[in-house]
Amino acid sequence: METLQTSNSLVFSLSLSLSLVYSCQMEFLFGRRKTPEEMLRQNQRALNRAMRDLDRERQRLEQQEKKIIADIKKMAKQGQMDAVKIMAKDLVRTRRYVKKFIMMKANIQAVSLKIQTLKSNNSMAQAMKGVTKAMATMNRQLKLPQIQKIMMEFERQSEIMDMKEEMMNDAIDDAMGDEDDEEESDAVVSQVLDELGLNLSDELSNLPSTGGNLSVAAGKKAEPQATLADADADLEERLNNLRRD
Secondary structure (H helix, E strand, O other), rough: HHHHHHHHHHHHHHHHHHHHHHHHHHHHOOOOOOOOOHHHHHHHHHHHHHHHHHHHHHHHHHHHHHHHHHHHHHHHOOHHHHHHHHHHHHHHHHHHHHHHHHHHHHHHHHHHHHHHHHHHHHHHHHHHHHHHHHHHHHHOOHHHHHHHHHHHHHHHHHHHHHHHHHHHHHHHHHHHHHHHHHHHHHHHHHHHHHHHHHHHHHHHHHHOOOOOOHHHHHOOHHHHHHHHHHHHHHHHHHHHHHHOO
């Protein structure tokens, strides 16, 4: 009798929990002030409380089942068979209620899983809503004609800058190139002359001076001119060979 009363009270509390879940769902459907997240949390709490009550009552019934079995054995030893039959029926009912509680808990767990899935889907929907809104805003701000115009202007300015840079480089080369080439050519000539063992000052010292006795210079006019011509020809030939090399 005690088992039946306890089971009825537990079923009543479970019914209240389920009715709370149902009322929360109805409030959600008819657009009350609570947000969907609050409704889902409230339903989840109600289901968890119902599962805890079922577990607590199932454990109590299992302990009571052990006590009934011990009492049945005791009454059987005393030969009180009528009491044994009554207690056996009570044991059967207790075991039946234990199975029912297990099934009820499984059903509540299934409902809780559905609510959790619904909560996850709602969170994902809210996230997708935010992403979609951001994408729409970006698409509105992304104007292709303006971007194409900007890219064309960028390309044009880049070409102008490249042209100006090339002109500046050419101007710098023209300003600095002649002096560098002259210095480089003088250095090469000096190097070659040093390698050939020639001294330009010695060659020039052999040339006749403008002063002196004109009669002597006139008397020996043919010989110095021939010597100068030979020296100039030899020097010019070596310079030409150097340029070809």
